[in-house]
Amino acid sequence: MIINHPLLGPRDASEFTYLGDASLIDRPDGGDIDAFHAYLHLRDNPAGEHRELWYHEYGDRSWLVVTRNTLTHEITQVELARDVARAKGRSR
Amino acid sequence: MTQPFRLGTGGLIDRDRPLIFRFNGRTFQGHPGDTLASALLANDQRLVGRSFKYHRPRGIFSAGSEEPNALVTLRRGAHANPNTRATMAELFDGLEATSQNHRGPLEWDLLSVNNILSPFLSAGFYYKTFMWPRAFWEKLYEPAIRAAAGLGRLSGEPDPDSYxxxxxxxxxxxxxxxxxxxxxxxxxxxxxxxxxxxxxxxxxxxxxxxxxxxxxxxxxxxxxxxxxxxxxxxxxxxxxxxxxxxxxxxxxxxxxxxxxxxxxxxxxxxxxxxxxxxxxxxxxxxxxxTERSIAFADNDRPGIMLAGAVRAYANRYATAPGRRVTVLTNNDDGLRTAVDLKAHGIEIAVILDTREGKAIAATHGRKALSAITLTDGTKIETDCLAVSGGWNPxxxxxxxxxxxxxxxxxxxxxxxxxxxxxxxxxxxxxxxxxxxxxxxxxxxxxxxxxxxxLGYAPANTTPPKASDEPSDITPLWHMPSRKRAWVDLQNDVTTKDVKLSHQEGYRSVEHLKRYTTLGMATDQGRTSNVLGLAILAEAAGKTIPETGTTVFRPPYTPVPIGAFAGHARGEQFRPTRLPPSHDWAAVNGASFTTAGQWLRAEWYARPGENGWRDSVDREVTTVRKKVGFCDVSTLGKIDIQGRDATEFINRVYANPFAKLAVGKVRYGLMLREDGFAYDDGTTARFAETHYVMTTTTANAGLVFRNLEFYRQCLWPNLDVHLASVTDAWAQFSVAGPNARDLLSRLVDLDLSNDAFPFMACAETTCCGVPARLFRISFSGELAYEIAVPARYGASLAETLVTAGKDLGIAPYGTEALSVLRIEKGHPVGNELNGQTTAAQLGLARMVSQEKDAIGTTLSQREEMIRDDDFRLVGFRPVDRGTLLNAGAHFLNTGAPADMAHDLGWMTSVAWSPTFGCSIGLGFLKNGTNRIGDTVRAYDPVRAKDTPVEVVSPHFYDPEGARQRG
CATH class of the missing domain: 3.50.50.60 (FAD/NAD(P)-binding domain)
Structure with missing residues (x-):
């Protein structure tokens, strides 16, 4: 696979490590056990479009949110996770 | 050496240069431009192998990568490449090839008895035949089948070729x-x-x-x-x-x-x-x-070939595939074969166009085709039958x-x-x-x-001129036959097997493939798949598109595992990282062990020491009595800076970090968000906005990745920056009662206990080189860790030895390090393995409830903080002379040795020269409340059952007076 890094351009997937669902950005800060349980363990497993976290470990160490179709591997959007987190209202 | 089937003219071969090669020990001659297959045919070697299951004589069937039959072992010894397609093997001078899949000589294969037994060897025979008696399966049937199965054999030696x-x-x-x-x-x-x-x-x-x-x-x-x-x-x-x-x-x-x-x-x-x-x-x-075949009675004899291949041998390789050739075709393209062969002066016995109702009833010849009989009873002498069933894109x-x-x-x-x-x-x-x-x-x-x-402007878009040859086809898949008619030559699958599969309920084309092995192995059914599914469709009364194909997966043709591995084998399998003192250690008697990618000194042998235990005991005693030093540069080091560095660190460690003073170090425990402990280390504060964190060697990369995740994804506006500085610093532990004396001689710092107490840190110079000093102890002794830029690492080792000679200094390796930490009761990867909780590790009180750090919330789940759960405790054998083993499980005295009575397991053991006995750490149910009890360390693997005394995990100086002294 090739991931089009927003800062560095197209990079081979072997430079990245994969984490999983981008909903991991939505940490329920200050939440109770149930909220953290849901955050950590309850995920969708879509056949189709999936927003997921990739880490450019053998590169610039950016965390990226990659929108990928799990059936075709088509990548339609790549964003810096930091920008996504800020847009979701995460700050400090 | 005569090449009796070589045509006099034509072909893309260099007739002026003979190439000598050997097949099954016999010497032959060919020419550059030949494949092994064409050279064998030119030399009238028509029998080249035995079939997979029935050990039928087989010859060359195709002229390309689709070859199902002519698989040979190329080269010898460790260089041998089994299952090489003779049709793809370019001839070179000195080539050696041997045929496969026969017991005894190729001409007299003992296993051809399978051909007589064929009624018992139909699709799925081993599911049906070897059912009883049950005990025979492992002892008799399976070894016999395994010995007979497979085609080529691997050399069993390491592959000497490079990829x-x-x-x-x-x-x-x-x-x-x-x-x-x-x-x-x-x-x-x-x-x-x-x-x-x-x-x-x-x-x-x-x-x-x-x-x-x-x-x-x-x-x-x-x-x-x-x-x-x-x-x-x-x-x-x-x-x-x-x-x-x-x-x-x-x-x-x-x-x-x-x-x-x-x-x-x-x-x-x-x-x-x-x-x-x-x-x-x-x-x-x-x-x-790729051309495909037609199934008819005994259509597998050497001499029966694809029509396109017959043309290839004649036109490209100047080789006559036979003296008297018959053409069998259901399409126009097959007819070209007769035209081309005639042009080469080869006799055509008969052209059988199935569109005119021609059909073959039988073929004859023991080790090669000699004749065929048509359905009208006509017998035709012929030594080559060129078959075209059409072409598959x-x-x-x-x-x-x-x-x-x-x-x-x-x-x-x-x-x-x-x-x-x-x-x-x-x-x-x-x-x-x-x-x-x-x-x-x-x-x-x-x-x-x-x-x-793509934005280019091609100028030359007119194709060259050529003919538009006809390719009309009326498909014919098989001819009625009471004898076996082969669909897949490589796997010995016949029309009968395909029908049997359908009859027994394997009706999907994917099931047909698994049940009969149609289309498996090196050729992946290139010449047989469509034929097989056409016959399946007919049996099912469906159309071919309704029947469908099996899934196509890479690779198109076989790729050696060695090619996938490339250079990533042996020492190059992964990078080897060397700590800064590696070369120094190597000349000072160290032997090395791997720790992830790192090579670390495990002990330093001295003359007169009998085995590693002598060295390790001496190194431990040196640290306890005098002073030792150990390269700990492999620990992960992360430089953390920024106005919010304190806040950041306080959120990633489970224990409080908000109030760590400048010039101080603190031990920190990291949890995953699921609440389990996964790493620990120390973090030193050098300035208001500057920290240096250490991680375990194993988790250096993971911790850094996680910190970047927290920084970028969870708290994107915290002012904090990270840099991995693991390789930038050489860091040595200097431990033992004489450590202060030694370091006072080298660093420009007052090291008195008041000026530089336990858990102090400072930036300083050492022999004129910038250095960092930390007063931390893993051994429980008065100890420091000193860091200098990595390039001075070897020099620092030499300096320590020289400066500490009168203090009795010696280097120590990872084994002594391990003994020292077990004596002190510090958990490492054996205990802190990502599956244990802070409570189990005896660190429950470190987990602050005053903050929302990573993992805090889920670490408080009921099951993770139970009082009667596993607790890390120490063990000593009741009989002090007995040696303990890690991996032993704990049982109460007299309890049955089963999982229901399992109380935990021993995680680490060491011979302690300090206590003169074997000691261990382990997780024991309700362990803290069982100190003083005796339990059994039960070890069925080593047949041991040892009574052990439950003690505090802190064997050595539990009050910590020595490290603070």
Missing amino acids: DHGFLHCDLLIVGAGPAGLSAALTAAGTGAKVILADEDFTPGGRLAAETHEIDGQLGSQWAAATWAALAENPNIRLLPRTTVFGTYDHGIMGALERNTDHLAEAHGKPRQTLWRLYAKRTLLCTGA NVHLSCHHRNLPVWNETLAAFAPGPSLPPGMYCAGSVTGAFSTARALAEGASKATEILID
Whole structure:
């Protein structure tokens, strides 16, 4: 696979490590056990479009949110996770 | 040495140069341009192997990579390559090949008894036959079947060949250098587009090399050679002959295998093969088509070949496949065989066009074909039967992304489906354009389309002129027969097996494949799949498109595991990291152990020491009584800076960090968000906004990744920056009662206990070099860790030895380090393994409830904080002379040894020279409340059952007076 890094351009997937669902950005800060349980363990497993976290470990160490179709591997959007987190209202 | 079947003229061989080769120990002669297959045929060696299951005599069936029969072992000893297709093996001087799958000589295979037993060996026979008695399966049936199964044998020795990996980028990748591919490359030449043209053959032209078609008034093979030579001059075109593009991967990446030196007697230091990863903006498949057979009675004898292959041997290799040839065809293309052979002066016995109702009832000949009998009873003497059941487009690469091939009634074959992977196009006979003229035209037009799409302006878009040969077909799949009629030659699957599979309920084509093994193994059913599913469709009363195909997966042809491994084997399997003092340690008696990628000194042997225990005991005692030093540079080191560095660190450690003073170090415990402990280390504060964190050696990368995740994804506006400085600093632990004396001589710092107490840190200089000093202890002794820039590491080791000579200094390795930490009761990876909780580790009080750090919330789940859960405690054998073993499980005295009574397990043990006995750490149910009890360390693996006393995990100086002194 090739991931089009927003800062560095197209990079081979072997430079990245994969984490999983981008909903991991939505940490329920200050939440109770149930909220953290849901955050950590309850995920969708879509056949189709999936927003997921990739880490450019053998590169610039950016965390990226990659929108990928799990059936075709088509990548339609790549964003810096930091920008996504800020847009979701995460700050400090 | 006579080559009795070599034709007098023609062919793409160099008759002036003889090549000597050996097959099954016999010496033969061939020429450059030959394959092993063509050279064997020229020498009348028609029997080349035995079939997989029935051990039937088999000969050469095809002239390409689809070959199901002629699999040989090439070369000898460790260089032997089993299952090499003789049709793909380029002849070289001194080539040695042996046939496979027979017991005794090839001509008199003992296992051909299987042929007589064939009624008992039908599809799925081993599911039915070897049921009883049950005990016989492991002892008798399985070993016997295993001994008989398989084709070639591996040498069993390490592969002495080398394999390379390579990466290439291009605008346009053209797969296949037949008429369509060459035409496409000509169109692209001169546009400036970067083109790669790959072909699995060593001679360009695809079928042009095997046929007598003319292009622009030239013989097709000559046109192909001239075009290839012209393309080779073009700096924007890279030609990859002997290269099979074997797989379609994501985003325009194609996998290819180049055979660099397989065709040479000696590799001369070059790699045997190169695994290419091709990054193509566009890919044009010009992969051609493969001929298929027709099933009829005993259609597997040597001498029965594909019609196109018969032409290839005559036209390209100047080899007569027989003296008196019969042609059997259901299509126009097969008829060309008779025309071409006659032109070579080869006698045609009869042409059997199935469209005229001709059919074969039987074939004759023991080790090669001698005659056939037609259904009307006519017996015809013939030594070669050229069979054409039509052509299948080589759709494989178009299907690797699940683009299902589509049945084309006119072609009676599957062609690529409409949902090609992005950027992929097809041209030539792979699309069903079965004539030379159409292939050339499609190659040019598809290339033009692609180039314009990429922004290039092709000028030369008119294809060369060629004939438009007819290719009409009336499909015929099999002829009625009471004898066995082969569908898949490689797996010995007959029409009867296909019908049996359907009868027994394996009706899906995927089930048919698994039940009969149709289409498996090295040829992946290239000549047999469509035939098999056509017969299945007939048995099921369905159409072929309703029946469908099995899934196409890479690789198109076999790729050696060695090629995938490339250089990543042996010492190059992964990088080796060396701590800064490695070379110093090597000349000072160290032996080394691996710790992840690192090589670490495990102990330093001295003259007179008998075995490693002597060295380790001495090193431990040196630390306890005098002073020792150990390279701990492998620990992860992360530089953390920023206005919010304190806040950040306070959120990533479970214990409080908000109030750590400048000039102080604190031990920190890290949890995963699920609440389990996963790493620990110390973090030092050098300034208001500057910290240095250490991690365990094993988790250095993981912790850094996690910190970046927290920083970028969870708290994107915290002002904090991270840098991995693991390799920047050489860090040594200096431990023992004399440590202060020693370091006072080297660093420009007051080291008195008041000025530099336990858990202090400072930036300083050591012998004029910038240094960092930390007063931390892993051993429980008065101890420091000193860090200098990595390039001074070896020099610091030497300096410590020199300066500490009168203090009794000695280096110590990881074994002594481990003994010291077990004596002190510090958990490491054995205990802190990512599956244990802070409470289990005895660190429950460290987890602050005053903050929302990573993992805090879920660490408080009921099951994770139970009082009666496992607790880390220490163990001593009741009989002090007994040695403990890690991995032993704990049981109460008198309890049965079963899982219901299991109380935990021993995680770490060491011989303690300090206490003069074996000691251990382990997790024990309700352990804290059982100190003083005696339990059993039960170890069925080593047949031991040892009474042990439960003690505090802190064997050595539990109050910590020594490390604070």
